[in-house]
Amino acid sequence: MPTAPLTPERLYRKADLSALDFATTAELEHTDRLAGQDRARDALRLGTRIGAPGFNIFAVGSSGARIQRSIKSLLEVAAAERPAASDWVYVNNFAAPHRPTAIRLPRGKAPVFAQAMHDLIDDLKAALPGVFESEAYQTRHGAIDEAIRAKGDTAFSALRDKALARNILILRTPNGFALAPAKDGEVVPPEAFNTWPEEQRKAVETAIHDLEHDLEQTLRGMPRLDKERREAVRALDQETARAAVGQSMEEARATLADLPMVLGHLDAMREDLVQNVHLFIAQPQPPGSGQEETPAPQIAGTPFDRYEVNVFVTPNGQDGVIDESNPTLANLTGRIDHLPIQGALVTNFRLIRAGSLHKANGGTIMLDARNLLTEPLSWPALKRALLRREVRIEDASKIMGFSSILSLEPDPIPLDIKVVLYGDRQLYYLLAEADPDFSQYFKILADFDDDTDRSVDAEAMFARSIAGIATREALPPLDRDAVARVVEFAARATEDANKLTLATETIRDLLVESAYYATDAKRDVIARADVDKAIDEQIRRASRIRERSAETILRDIALIDTAGACVGQINGLSVMSLGGFAFGRPTRITCRVHPGAGRILDIEREVKTGGPSHSKGVLILSGFLAGRYSKDTPISVAASLVFEQSYGGVDGDSASSTELYALLSALSETPLRQDLAVTGSVNQHGMVQAIGGVNDKIEGYFEICKARGLTGTQGVMIPASNVQHLMLRAEVVDACAAGRFAIYPIETIDQGIELLTGLPSTEINAKVEARLKEFAKARRLQDDDEKGTH
Amino acid sequence: MPHHRRLVLGIHHGATSGDLMRHAVEMAHLLGIGIFGVFVEDEALIGVASFPFAREFRLHSHEWHALDTDSVETEFRHAASTAKRLLDTVTQGLGVRSEFQVRRGNPSGVVAALLCSSDIVVLAEPKLGSSGLTQSFLRAWQTACGSDASVLLLPPKRMRPRGSVVALLGGERGVRTAAHIAGLAGETLVLLGSAEQLAGVTVDLPVDRVRGRVLSDLTERALRFALPEGGERLLVLDRDGLSPEREAAVLRVAAARGTPVLLVGPGVAG
Incomplete structure (x- = not known):
């Protein structure tokens, strides 16, 4: 029974928005939350509720996931449950002016205190004279x-x-x-x-x-x-x-x-x-006396400043969660400003500026881990603050030894804060490996998934998050079809028909571009056609290399047959990934055999253009041959396998089944169809296994065939376990539906070789076995000759 | 309008501060008149310096040093030069015309010889200090009061740059002078006198710029009570018909309040 091609509905899973009744996203309730992050959400909840030192959070996710928005939403909910943080003020230390005094006040009271002191001084200015x-x-x-x-x-x-x-x-x-x-x-x-x-x-x-x-x-x-x-x-x-x-x-x-x-x-x-009552009763010098007071900046210019209050931290409409996007040392731990007055830099307690640690004190601070680590001195300063549980304003120039200028030494501010770092996983693992203190300060890992299972509910949640993005970015609303197309795009982005990407940045980019095309077409609502256009244009912009690659094939510079049959030659499929854009391209794989000592020569490995995974795949072929055809005697074949016209290196085992078909063809001297391309790895039992990039690979071969003219016999053999990943372009699906192209799900090598040769696998296996016996005989004769000679 | 034409500032070695000079120039500026500074080299001191036993006790070092004529004359030249520079600086700052001369002789006598009825001679009441040893202020005061000129007596304390001008009723010239100054300065004129005096006085100022306060008797206590609570910038009184006791009472109160006093001289034309 020949393997049947996949029906069109198995090549592309359409979105199912039946859980939502809406015409455009304007009617949808927005959300910043994404489905399928229960583990990360639970970790965040735990981290925010444990007050013990060190239970700070490191949230990890893929770089495009923009997890900080989701984190912030979750943290804001937690922040609402916490008691209000305190205000802080700095006042003059009359006994030691270089050590300003910090005073903690109930929330919102700092401005009241400052105003009272200001009024008091104004009152005394009027009354004392x-x-x-x-x-x-x-x-x-x-x-x-x-x-x-x-x-x-x-x-x-x-x-x-x-x-x-x-x-x-x-x-x-x-x-x-x-x-x-x-x-x-x-x-x-x-x-x-x-x-x-x-x-x-x-x-x-x-x-x-x-x-x-x-x-x-x-x-x-x-x-x-x-x-x-x-x-x-x-x-x-x-x-x-x-x-x-x-x-x-x-x-x-x-x-x-x-x-x-x-x-x-x-x-x-x-x-x-x-x-110092004389400050209030001193009379201004008359003009011309040469003793007039020099006008100075108001902030540090009057002798009465000593009695004012520096409102250091007070509510400013923020909700207890500070996202510090630029965590320089000064932005983090505060700074002491100086004013140039008559050529000298001067300061006082009123010029002490709060850092984000101060502003978030009593609440939560979010920091981009990469930004934090690339700022000199910030990471150690954060650790010091967490260790001491206080924020001390640190001067970078002093730490670096560039300056020894006497300045203020303000009281440190006691720190009660939850720190949430966010970044990609690699950074987390690097820190855990390289910084022995890391685990002491960040005990909670909140690992955000890159994707989520695709279900009706998940698609509904995704549609609401699309609505949220559109609103946040001030984009036109999307109609129902456009939302469906975005959902399908999100599935394709994961290379899995049953998943949805959580890379918000990617979705946002698509929506922004779609909005552009909608506006260009004078539409008030983003339609499916706009999303399609945006996707096509994204691909087109990145397609220069892909087109050059296809051109070399179409001009017969890179030799790829898409018709006919040939012994020991087959079309493999590989994926090239450049600058975030991936595309598939066919590669000719050939095999030659002759009597030998059972070694399959991986030419890619010999010339060091093959990676370890590829070599592993080739070695598995030996196991397959030995297990199936020569259980009792050593295999007496020598084979050489090569990716023709491949100069850039090969890795991965996704071509191991392809190489096996070429090997079997060479051994059985049976030609293989050149109108088919093959992908899939194989195990020693001849089971074809899933590979990555299946959509790109199919589309890559389809492009070549389409350019040469679809014959109706062309197609791609993929592992059956990859069928669930198919989210193919409409053009491919349409060609398959019209019988002009085909996708074949393959589970075993036998199934695949039948499709490639048009012969029963038993016949091929018999030929292979016979050939191997011939090789064994020839080998024995050769061995005997050599012994006789000696 | 009173006919003050210039303000005369007698300057002696080491006796003229910047404050004194500034206040004198400000008054000249206010009145729109020039200032005449005269530096007097004390002839007697030059003579003393020629005695072989002459020594001076220097205040800044609290040490004795021999005196000689050359060094005294050199010190006089330096002091005169400093005084001139200071006067020039202050007058230029306010745009007041000035003249400066150096003369030699008896300090009181030289100044007295210069004064005429259209002058205001400036005297600064010494702070706690050594003027009592030489009685130089007393002599200058007596000389000034013996002349036809008006006398501006500056207190040893810091003076107010603003405040009302107060006139003690008793002579028409004093009231007119006070009204004139109040008008120029844009200040309120406060008239102090008996009810009868207040009822009979007329001044050339808008009504809302003139206040009257009854001063039944010119004693220190009554004067303190009558003077404006917020302080005044100048007290003007007519020297005519004022007994020395009452004059002294006024001067004591003014000194305590840091108020300059302008004693309008007998020779000023009404």
């Missing part, structure tokens, strides 16, 4: 001045009188004071003084000498008096300020009564206000 200009203050200040002045005057008067009593005057010099002889209250000119008797002059000199000591002592006491005055004024200022500040501060404390964690700061602030 008035207090210090008040009558009460001025009176007390005047009393201090007067008291000190009186003390000074008393001392000066006494000295002046004492000097005058001895006819000495005190004069002001450019640098200080001098003593001079006097008469009637006026300085005696030198010419007059020189006329005085020597005795009188000496007496003056003696008096001056005596008074110099008194003058010195009096003047040395001046700074003490001045200091006494300053201290008295300072004490008065502080007393006045304490009373004035106290009132405003108490009002502020009342406003912030529900925030006990800020009261310590308020106490320190009150003391600093009292000590």
Whole structure:
């Protein structure tokens, strides 16, 4: 019974959207979730619910799956179950300004605190100058001045009188004071003084000498008096300020009564206000004085900044899940900004900026593992933060030793966070292998499947996710047929009629292109024709190499027969994959046999263009021959197998059945049909086994046959187990339906050889067996001759 | 309008601060008049420097150093040069015309000889310091008060750049001068006097820019009570008919409040 070709309905599984009643995707409920990710979803749920250190999550999926969107959807659900995270502020540390103080506040309270402090300072700016200009203050200040002045005057008067009593005057010099002889209250000119008797002059000199000591002592006491005055004024200022500040501060404390964690700061602030009250009462310098304040950036430019609050972290509409797409060290752990002011870089606690770890604190942060690992310093910084359970702002230039500039050392912020890394599997396994700490920090693996089983429910869910993508990307809606075509495309993308790809990026790209063609055709809704066009154009754009390959065959440069029959020659099928685009192409495989020691020569292996899987397939042929034809005696054949005109290397065992057919043809000297192409691996029992890329391979051969003209006898033999993977192009399906092309499901070598030779397998097997016996006999004779010679 | 034409600033070695000069120039700018700075080299000191036993006690080092004529004259030149540069800087900044001279003689006498009735002579009340030793301020004050010029007495404390102008009623010239300054400065004029005085006074200012406060008796306590709560930038009083006791009371209150006082001289034309 010859093997029958597959019926058209087995070549392509159409979408079944019967679970959904809709005309266009605009009517569908959107979803970002994809079916068939229960394992990953459960892992994420577990990871988000375990609070113990180290139970962070590494989510893996294929690179095009865009799993972060699905992860985020799942994490947002988990985030809603957690208590609200805290706000954080940085305030000035009045005792050590280079170490700003971090304060944790209930959610949403940071702006309230900041505004209260701002209002307090505004209030003091208005109130304090008035207090210090008040009558009460001025009176007390005047009393201090007067008291000190009186003390000074008393001392000066006494000295002046004492000097005058001895006819000495005190004069002001450019640098200080001098003593001079006097008469009637006026300085005696030198010419007059020189006329005085020597005795009188000496007496003056003696008096001056005596008074110099008194003058010195009096003047040395001046700074003490001045200091006494300053201290008295300072004490008065502080007393006045304490009373004035106290009132405003108490009002502020009342406003912030529900925030006990800020009261310590308020106490320190009150003391600093009292000590620095001059900031509030200093008057602006007049123009032209040369002492005007230099305009400076508002953010760091006023002396009152010290009392402001840096609202470091507060809700900003985000939902507890931060997706940090650019995880530089600064973006991750925060940074301290500097401002250039008069040529110098300056900073203060208000210029401390939060990183994404701060923003996600109390919630979840998502990080693209590849981005994280390619950023210098970020991965170690993340590990340090997780180990210490706190975020410390780190300066890359200091870590690298490029800078030793003194800067701020803000309080570290305690960290309570769930970290979710996402990336491809290879990265996960590399990290697990290369970083011994990895498993300590990421104990939960959430492994996202690349595809999902195809069912009516799965297709319905897929249709809703298509609707979600269309909406998110602001694309026109898809009609029902277009959705069906996208579903079918998703199945073809997995190379399996019973699966749907979860590579969202691939689907998104297709929808965007389809929308373009719909718009181009002035359609408001994406139709099946637009999706078909998009798929065809995607293939066409990538088809240059495929077309060149086909051209070499069609011009008989690469020799491929698609008609007739030939001994020891068969059409194999291979798949080339370049830049994400794969296509099939036929390859001629030939075999020659002669008596020998049972070795099948794999020429690809001999010249090192064959890979290990291919070599394995060839070795299996020896096992098949020995098992079927020569159970009791050694096989006396030498065979050589080669992929003709193949120069780029061969791997995989998908041609092993093809090679076996060529070998059997050569041994039996029975020609094989050249209008058929064959793919499939084989085991030692002659069972034909599944291979990959079946759709591409069939379509590759179909293209050649179509170009030469379909004869109706042409076709492809595929493993029967690959039938479930068929999602062939409509053109191929149509040709098969019309009887102009055929796909044959093959389960055994016997079944295949019958189709290829048109003879019963028993006849072929008999010929092979007879030929092998001939070879054995010839071998024995040869051996005998050699023994006789010796 | 009072006929002040220039503001005279007597500068002595080591006695003129930048603040004093700036405030003097600001007043000149406000009044739209020029400033005349005169640096006086104390003749007596040059003579003293020739005594072989002459020494000076330097304030910055608290050490004694021998004095000689050359070094004193050199110091005078440096001090004069510094003062001129400072005056030029401040006047140029505000666009006030200025003149600067160096003269030698008795400081009070030289300044007194320069003054006329259209002048305002600027004096700065010394901070706690050594002026009591030489009584230089006292002499300058007596000289100024003995002249026909008006006297602007600057307090030792930081002065307010803004605030009302206060006039003590008692003489028409003082009120007019105060009104003139208030008008130029765009400030409110506060008139202090008895109810009768307040009822009889007229000034050339919009009504909403003039306030009257009753000052029944010119004592320190009453004056403090009557002065504006927010502080004033200038206190103007007429020297005519003001007893020394009352004048002293006004000056003490002004000094305590950091308020400059303009004593309008007898020679100013009404």
